[in-house]
Amino acid sequence: MKDFRRYKITLSDRVKVEVFKQCQIFKDLSVSETRKLAFDATPIVFKKGTFIFRDGDPADFFYIVHEGLVQVYKTSSSGKNITFTIATRGDTLNASALSVENYFVSTQAMNDVTVLRIGRKEFLAFVSRHSSAAMGIIAAMAQRLNIEYEKIVDIVGEEVELRLVHSLYTLASKFGTTLSLTRQELANFAGTTTETTIRVLSKLKKKGVISRSAGRGEIVISNLTMLRNHMS
Amino acid sequence: MKDFRRYKITLSDRVKVEVFKQCQIFKDLSVSETRKLAFDATPIVFKKGTFIFRDGDPADFFYIVHEGLVQVYKTSSSGKNITFTIATRGDTLNASALSVENYFVSTQAMNDVTVLRIGRKEFLAFVSRHSSAAMGIIAAMAQRLNIEYEKIVDIVGEEVELRLVHSLYTLASKFGTTLSLTRQELANFAGTTTETTIRVLSKLKKKGVISRSAGRGEIVISNLTMLRNHMS
DNA sequence: CGCCTGATTGATAAGTATCAAGGTCGGTGG
DNA sequence: CCACCGACCTTGATACTTATCAATCAGGCG
Numbered sequence: 001m002k003d004f005r006r007y008k009i010t011l012s013d014r015v016k017v018e019v020f021k022q023c024q025i026f027k028d029l030s031v032s033e034t035r036k037l038a039f040d041a042t043p044i045v046f047k048k049g050t051f052i053f054r055d056g057d058p059a060d061f062f063y064i065v066h067e068g069l070v071q072v073y074k075t076s077s078s079g080k081n082i083t084f085t086i087a088t089r090g091d092t093l094n095a096s097a098l099s100v101e102n103y104f105v106s107t108q109a110m111n112d113v114t115v116l117r118i119g120r121k122e123f124l125a126f127v128s129r130h131s132s133a134a135m136g137i138i139a140a141m142a143q144r145l146n147i148e149y150e151k152i153v154d155i156v157g158e159e160v161e162l163r164l165v166h167s168l169y170t171l172a173s174k175f176g177t178t179l180s181l182t183r184q185e186l187a188n189f190a191g192t193t194t195e196t197t198i199r200v201l202s203k204l205k206k207k208g209v210i211s212r213s214a215g216r217g218e219i220v221i222s223n224l225t226m227l228r229n230h231m232s
Numbered sequence: 233m234k235d236f237r238r239y240k241i242t243l244s245d246r247v248k249v250e251v252f253k254q255c256q257i258f259k260d261l262s263v264s265e266t267r268k269l270a271f272d273a274t275p276i277v278f279k280k281g282t283f284i285f286r287d288g289d290p291a292d293f294f295y296i297v298h299e300g301l302v303q304v305y306k307t308s309s310s311g312k313n314i315t316f317t318i319a320t321r322g323d324t325l326n327a328s329a330l331s332v333e334n335y336f337v338s339t340q341a342m343n344d345v346t347v348l349r350i351g352r353k354e355f356l357a358f359v360s361r362h363s364s365a366a367m368g369i370i371a372a373m374a375q376r377l378n379i380e381y382e383k384i385v386d387i388v389g390e391e392v393e394l395r396l397v398h399s400l401y402t403l404a405s406k407f408g409t410t411l412s413l414t415r416q417e418l419a420n421f422a423g424t425t426t427e428t429t430i431r432v433l434s435k436l437k438k439k440g441v442i443s444r445s446a447g448r449g450e451i452v453i454s455n456l457t458m459l460r461n462h463m464s
Numbered sequence: 465c466g467c468c469t470g471a472t473t474g475a476t477a478a479g480t481a482t483c484a485a486g487g488t489c490g491g492t493g494g
Numbered sequence: 495c496c497a498c499c500g501a502c503c504t505t506g507a508t509a510c511t512t513a514t515c516a517a518t519c520a521g522g523c524g
Contacts, residue, residue: 074381076389084381096378099371104378127367134366135359139331141373146328146336148380149306149316155387156423157308160480182502191388193481198504216489216502392512414470425513430472448470448521 005050009114011043011066019066019116022090025136037126041116052093052107052115059103062123063093068113069180072105073188083189084148086110086171095137096144098124110185155191164190164200165230168210168221177221186219204230237282241346243275243298251298251348254322257368269358273348284325284339284347291335294355295325300345301412304337305420315421316380318342318403327369328376330356342417387423396422396432397462400442400453409453418451436462 016038020026026034043066046052052063055074065087072093073083084105087093093107098120127133154163167190171179179186187197201219204210209227211220221227248270252258258266275298278284284295287306297319304325305315316337319325325339330352359365386395399422403411411418419429433451436442441459443452453459 074385076385078389080385080389082385082388084384096370096374099367099374100378105381128363131360131363131366134363134370135331138328138366138369138373141370141377142328142331145373145377145380146332148377148384149337152316152380152384152387152423153306153308153312153314155384156314157310157312183504184502191384194502195482195504196480199480202504415472416470426470427472427514428512431512434472 005047007045009043009045011114011116013039015066016041016043016116019064019090023064023092024090025092025095025140026133028132028136029130033130037118037123038116040122041118043114043116046109046113046115048109048111048113050109050113052109052113053103055104055106057103059094059098059100060120061117062095062098062120063107064116065089065091065093066114066116069110070113070115071108071110071185073108074105081188082191083185084151085144086174086189088174092140095140098127098137111180151191160190160192160196161200161203162231163192164197165204165227166190168219169227169231172221172224172227177224179219179221180217181219182217237279239277241275241277243346243348245271247298248273248275248348251296251322255296255324256322257324257327257372258365260364260368261362265362269350269355270348272354273350275346275348278341278345278347280341280343280345282341282345284341284345285335287335287338289335291326291330291332292352293349294327294330294352295339296348297321297323297325298346298348301342302345302347303340303342303417305340306337313420314423315417316383317376318406318421320406324372327372330359330369343412383423392422392424392428393432393435394463395424396429397436397459398422400451401459401463404453404456404459409456411451411453412449413451414449415451 013035017031017035020034020038020041021031026037041064052070053061066089068088070087070093071083072085072087073081075081085091087107093115094103094105127137154166164186167186168179171181171189181189183197183201184194187194190197201210205212207226209221209223209230211222214220245267249263249267252266252270252273253263273296284302285293298321300320302319302323302325303315304317304319305313307313317323319339325347326335326337359369386398396418399418400411403413403421415429415433416426419426422429433442437444439458441453441455441462443454446452
């Protein structure tokens, strides 16, 4: 069984509720309300590299990440991947996909991932009955939209170096100063190529902003203040 | 009074309700429900070039466009403007700004514009009491988010010519084949410069996709099918 | 009539992607 | 246990796209 790329597991109700409480969407809900939803959630494991869903698939489920990292991205017609966010514990993959027939991003496990999922209908019914959940979703989407607006401004208006510094800062704010990312993954996040990313990282290493000694698939920010100063 | 850049006017309740019914956010609400909200709305005129609100201003009002065109954009730190959408009758300027303390885009009247506005508190209260309005907002935001995701993919992954063709197609779908836009406005929408935009338009003229004879501040698409074929 | 905004074209430069060629590490299988 | 293979990292040379700078032109409005 272990060998499957994707399989169901069991989690205690207590643990499930905990995950939901960590999700900003449900922060204004009472525990008893959250419980109702959490009990309906099915835990599923996706092994590293597996798709949770793909751009264009029918949006049948709502997902929350319980464990691990999930890349949320889109592929351009010329084959490039652009990563919009890296979801972790408590993050939803598609609060938006509620109202749309099909997912409009792809999501892929960056390591072994556990998610909780709820059928679309149940989730929709719950949200329309609990206005604070709806307001939570609106707030989360507004925040996301703002981030994407800024990303666009960044890509159009700023140079790659600045974009990469912004990306590093964003990621560090979420994950801390040690990032488990390959250069390629960072490149996709910043909207550039692997080679360019490496060149910029080399520069930053020389300046002492990031650590010279970091294993493969790892980027360590050694001086966060200096990184921030680079963002002006 | 006429000379002010911005002033209140009066509109019949019937007209106000009509505008609200044209807004996709409220399409599932009963007329009597919409009425309650519409009656509270204040009509205001903004003369060409005036800001309705600016990025960073406290988000005190919710706006719907009644008449005219409104540019929704953001300015990068290097001074470039990126236009996200051009709002027209029935479009909201900031369904999102509900949950956020400050606006995160700027909105500017492209010609003389009439909007309806509602105080933030009233609007919030209404939405949390009417779940179908909340669901409408979620749907609208999901759609917008999807558009922005695609824009990012476009900007990072495709060449300027394709981006401009996409932009023209998007605009034509909304406004028809005659666009009242300067080259600069189109450039901002596509995330490029005026000069590059002109060069691409010249090419498209040669191919017969857009009309050679169009006045200043006007772009006429003469062959929409051919434009679509350019998007592959 | 002249000014001001928008449109146009050309020349140049800069920023990045692309292509190419190793180098290094970690894990896997013999 | 060692050797090999594949994934990742790195650096260099080159080409291409597009921004930038500069100059001119055209039309509407006061």
